[in-house]
Amino acid sequence: MNPSVVIELPVDCTLRxxxxxxxxxxxxxxxVRNITLDLRRLERFDTATLQLxxxxxxxxxxxxxxxxxxxxxPSWDEAADLLGLSATLSGxx
Amino acid sequence: MTIxxxxxxxxxxxxxxxxxxxxxxxxxxxxxxxxxxxxINTIFRAAHSIKGGSSTFGFAETASFTHSLETLLGExxxxxxxxxxxxxxxxxxxxxxxxTMLGAARAGRPIDMQSVADLxxxxxxxxxxxxxxxxxxxxxxxxRPHADPAPTRDGAPTAVAAVEWLIELRPGPEFFARGTDxxxxxxxxxxxxxxxxxxxxxxxxxxxxxxPEWCYLSWSLSLLSDAPEAAIREVFEWVNAxxxxxxxxxxxxxxxxxxxxxxxxAPAAFALSAVQPSAAPQAGASQEPGSIRVGVEKIDExxxxxxxLVITHAMLSQISRSVTGPAADGLRSGMQQLERNMRQLxxxxxxxxxxxxxVVFSRFPRMVRDLAQRLDKQVELKISGETTELDKTxxxxxxxxxxxxxxxxxxxGVEKPQLxxxxxxxxxxxxxxxxxxxxxxIVIEIRDDGxxxxxxxxxxxxxxxxxxxPNDALSVDQIxxxxxxxxxxxxxxxxxxxxxxxxxxxxxxxxxxxxxxxxVHSESGRGSRFVITLPLTLAIVDGLLLAVGDQTYIVxxxxxxxxxxxxxxxxTSIADGREVFRFREExxxxxxxxxxxxxxxxxxxxxxxxxxVVEGAGxxxxxxxxxxxxxQQVVIKSLETNYGRVPGVAAxxxxxxxxxxxxxxxADLIRIASRREAA
Numbered sequence: 003m004n005p006s007v008v009i010e011l012p013v014d015c016t017l018r019x020x021x022x023x024x025x026x027x028x029x030x031x032x033x034v035r036n037i038t039l040d041l042r043r044l045e046r047f048d049t050a051t052l053q054l055x056x057x058x059x060x061x062x063x064x065x066x067x068x069x070x071x072x073x074x075x076p077s078w079d080e081a082a083d084l085l086g087l088s089a090t091l092s093g094x095x
Numbered sequence: 096m097t098i099x100x101x102x103x104x105x106x107x108x109x110x111x112x113x114x115x116x117x118x119x120x121x122x123x124x125x126x127x128x129x130x131x132x133x134x135i136n137t138i139f140r141a142a143h144s145i146k147g148g149s150s151t152f153g154f155a156e157t158a159s160f161t162h163s164l165e166t167l168l169g170e171x172x173x174x175x176x177x178x179x180x181x182x183x184x185x186x187x188x189x190x191x192x193x194x195t196m197l198g199a200a201r202a203g204r205p206i207d208m209q210s211v212a213d214l215x216x217x218x219x220x221x222x223x224x225x226x227x228x229x230x231x232x233x234x235x236x237x238x239r240p241h242a243d244p245a246p247t248r249d250g251a252p253t254a255v256a257a258v259e260w261l262i263e264l265r266p267g268p269e270f271f272a273r274g275t276d277x278x279x280x281x282x283x284x285x286x287x288x289x290x291x292x293x294x295x296x297x298x299x300x301x302x303x304x305x306x307p308e309w310c311y312l313s314w315s316l317s318l319l320s321d322a323p324e325a326a327i328r329e330v331f332e333w334v335n336a337x338x339x340x341x342x343x344x345x346x347x348x349x350x351x352x353x354x355x356x357x358x359x360x361a362p363a364a365f366a367l368s369a370v371q372p373s374a375a376p377q378a379g380a381s382q383e384p385g386s387i388r389v390g391v392e393k394i395d396e397x398x399x400x401x402x403x404l405v406i407t408h409a410m411l412s413q414i415s416r417s418v419t420g421p422a423a424d425g426l427r428s429g430m431q432q433l434e435r436n437m438r439q440l441x442x443x444x445x446x447x448x449x450x451x452x453x454v455v456f457s458r459f460p461r462m463v464r465d466l467a468q469r470l471d472k473q474v475e476l477k478i479s480g481e482t483t484e485l486d487k488t489x490x491x492x493x494x495x496x497x498x499x500x501x502x503x504x505x506x507x508g509v510e511k512p513q514l515x516x517x518x519x520x521x522x523x524x525x526x527x528x529x530x531x532x533x534x535x536x537i538v539i540e541i542r543d544d545g546x547x548x549x550x551x552x553x554x555x556x557x558x559x560x561x562x563x564x565p566n567d568a569l570s571v572d573q574i575x576x577x578x579x580x581x582x583x584x585x586x587x588x589x590x591x592x593x594x595x596x597x598x599x600x601x602x603x604x605x606x607x608x609x610x611x612x613x614x615v616h617s618e619s620g621r622g623s624r625f626v627i628t629l630p631l632t633l634a635i636v637d638g639l640l641l642a643v644g645d646q647t648y649i650v651x652x653x654x655x656x657x658x659x660x661x662x663x664x665x666x667t668s669i670a671d672g673r674e675v676f677r678f679r680e681e682x683x684x685x686x687x688x689x690x691x692x693x694x695x696x697x698x699x700x701x702x703x704x705x706x707x708v709v710e711g712a713g714x715x716x717x718x719x720x721x722x723x724x725x726x727q728q729v730v731i732k733s734l735e736t737n738y739g740r741v742p743g744v745a746a747x748x749x750x751x752x753x754x755x756x757x758x759x760x761x762a763d764l765i766r767i768a769s770r771r772e773a774a
Binding site for chain 1: 271272277278281282301303310312
């Protein structure tokens, strides 16, 4: 079992690059216990990004994995709140 | 109660100019034929925001002009008109006109209404021609494509009952692909009142099974707001047909409240509310939550205080080293902790002044496009590293030198398409603008794939002008350096673009003023590369501390090449007691700093002290000093503000022991030495 994995989100995660992000997320093995999304480089994202991460978070939360974020991104939290996705993105659903 | 709207003017102008910048940038990226819908939305939103602000603040001409512009953009957005080169040019001209109008309004100057009216006529003509051509097919959802902005709540406050609005948004799968981003819509709604959002994820498949470009989410929103229904519907103005949208009012809430101040927090698990000055809804609406505008003078004051703290800390540190007794260890440990905190504070405060270089780079796509058009050339501008940050002052001063260099690349560097094709190159020339951090410096590179510098022609011109002797043999680097000499130009015809020989020396001296340097590397037929190295900030400099007599001087590290101890045999005395020494294939003059500043030195014989080779304004000299003390960062204090201009001195600083040390102006010292040589 892999105890943890860190996924660094690139600078631009908007719709144009969303498929590449999906490929990376799908590469995370199903036995990882702790998943950390590193938001430090992230500068541009949109609702499509948050929707994808929400699906990813929900999938892994369902099998008991923990999803964490690192990097102080007030705009990420603000967008998650605005879209009603805060709970899902924090792995609480 | 009346509200003085002029207090919001500065914010309105600042944000309008920012909106124009983003409008211009989006226009330059817009492909004619297959335009990106999101780019058109960006341009539309910018125009809409300027129009709303202009009408709120009473700038009627600007509001009228942007209304026509917005109408045209609405036609493009709804695909009733195609983006053509003519329309793209017209929109860019509109950006210029709006800049002029807003600049005039800000300065209280009259507006040249003739040019405004001419352009407005051209815009309206296109719309009228479209109306008389293919019939329009109105979008079922965009019911008011050219509606005025939300009614402003300025003037006398009126008591309006807050109403709970229930909004159901069920987007279709291609909602994102059509350029609509719900987070932006919800952000605008949050400005109108207290918003509760509930997302429905039932249609969202697993990450592996989903098409990430598709929208699977839908939302139920509750907005408690005193805004009229029209204002709420207007937020959804850009929502395309690919969704289901219902907006209904629940029962009016009894608690009537004045339109102006803050909203009460909702007792919900998650509630967002945004408060804005009621008189400036447009200005407030475009601000990102969590950010505020702060005057530069307040930041500078903060930086100044931090600079003083750095000096005080250095003094205390020095004293703590001599303290003995039981408290000494605790004191030194505390000082170390203070040093760490000081460094963090200093870095945080300096970061506040940092801005991305895109602020400067953003002007170049337009400039290169216009210049290339005028010169009948095809040029592609590639920009990278635009998020690299540097100090605001450095940023403001580097703009003009970069303009010179980029103009030169287009005018002199990139050849006309037929010449390029004949030389086996692509007809389209490329100029690459890149910025990056390297150590404690920022490096800006301007590279073209044009004809490169013509070394033979430069040398011939320099010989003809007497800048180089007829028999002097120069290396390639030395020949390339000639282009930075005052008045030097190989251009046969001077144009209003470049070629008057007043550019490159000014570029170098402007960069030297920023404690930076510029180098050129060029290959005939392959292109040129200009590399500018700048300090990240002008508030602190990395310096080499030099001892001369009982004084300490500081020379910026960016100007320092090498230090060495000379033996008498390496030094040659020439006329008038001047001394030179051989350094890397060239002879450099020796400047004895104790003589320059009238001091009593500890070392008079050259082999007793050290010579520091420094570079400025493209030339090098050797500074003779008693000793090297250390290398450290020092806080720059303006000497001119507090005392006056001193030849050879750029600024002052305060050292850890409280003493004042002068920071040398290397370029000025070299100029003084050159004048002495010439005399």
